[in-house]
Amino acid sequence: MKTNITMRDIAEKLGVSSVTVSKALNDKEGVSAELKVKIKQAAEEMGYRFNTLARSMKDGRSYNIGVVIPERFTGMVQSFYLNVYQSLSKSLEKKGYYGILQILSLHDEKALTPPRIYLEHKVDGLIILGQISKEYIDMLNSVHIPVVFMDFYDEHANMDAVITDNFYGAYDITNYLISKGHRQIGYVGNLYATSSIQDRYLGYYKSLLEHRIQLNQTYVLNDRDEEGKLVDINLPEQMPSAFVCNNDQVARLLINKLNTLGYRVPEDVSVVGFDNDVYATIGSPGLTTVAVNVEEMAMTAAQFMYEKLNDPTIRFGRVLVKGKVIYRESVSEVKN
Template identity: 55%
Template structure:
């Protein structure tokens, strides 16, 4: 079977090889519609980039570093960030890039030991997946390499970021609980740990304010330390009738602890999560939650990093991706 060339693709689409080359290299001069069509046909025909020759010619590696803190790659089965990583790699592949993951441990982050892919100039740009300390991410930013934050943002840095709509998602979750008759509602998550948890807390708080419900500080319960290490959830003396959790994994752990303490879910206490990932469906009962669109977030992050690699002035600011409410079995309607 002969190798497919750009001329073969051009002949099939009745266009010039120059147009094919521009489309496959993500250069200007080709409409997005035609560019996507060319990429689809090239993939169907089995065309493969000569990445080595291309990188030598253009002075690029066509590698993107995907940096993640090891606290997000846990042994308890929560694979949300691994799923997002896989989605990012698929999006990078479609754009003609390879993704190289580097996991950063607590000591590396604390001592500002930068990822080896950056130190050794192995990548054209970096996507940081999940929040890391300001000192660490600012040190990466100071290297001047194209950089995108995925699933978090930092108010102190002007770095492009892609986030789910944590504020509105938590707001509609809390409103759903209130619509089911709940007025004693707690929140589980350390609001000082990540920007997304803070936004989810603020969405919860806004819902309470909008409905004339006072915030009870003893019902805002930490699930982790400020550096992201998970801790034992401590129940208040007086329990609310419902909890808003900052993610599905925490909701799953909370439900198990409630059961061990003699509470029934949702008969005694209702629980909602966030993400609509694996824990939402293996939980008993299945979780009412907000779905995060991982595919759209990954595609937009890759579009941003490729844009920044090709144009030093390319900016997207902070892009917020909407989620949707998924209603299951973990909420009871009360009088």
């Protein structure tokens, strides 16, 4: 049994040239319809498998995209970036590319060593997941293939990046509460702790503004000190009917606190979170929350890569992808 059938084998069997076989198999012009059918049939029968490598040699493309994850993010619970990688794989495959995962070791990141897949011409482009050092970004700028960043953006570098939209995520979920009849809505988070807490707060605020609901400062509750250490949440004297929490963990803590004070969630108070992480589903009730839209981000990054492959000069800059609201049991209609 011959294990490697080539176009030439098909050509010889049919008494034509391999050029003709190539044209037929690729549906190119210059073969009669009749011959084309015959060739395709023979290929099928002989168990021909197209050899991507040879095509790659010819046009200098590997049709692989390197997906680089810094080692630091590698041990995490949930391994968020692996999910991103999986989505990327799917999106790239639709465009005829395959994603090759490479973990960037701490050592290589410090030594500013380019990913090996790049050095070996294994890939036509690089997608970097998560934050990496400024120096490494600079090094990547001198790389001869397109680079797209995900889930990370640095103001000072000229880079194409696909990141999640904290502002509109919070905006959407607050709109949802309002659509359920809520008018007294609080926010839980220290506005000076991180920029994402801030952005989420502003999204919440925009939703209130659009609905002409007055922002009540006594409803904005602190959840942590400026070092990020979580602190006990002080509830206001007059309770709102719903809370937007800056993340799921805090939402869970708030629910526990409310329960011990005799409030039921969602019957008495509705609570929503952000992130859709493990805290959203461990415990009762399940949290209505905002999930990072991994598929959308992956599709966007894949699309950018694809366009940059064909036109390396094209720039996209920073692009935000809205999260999507995940509906669970922690919200109910407001009672009037």
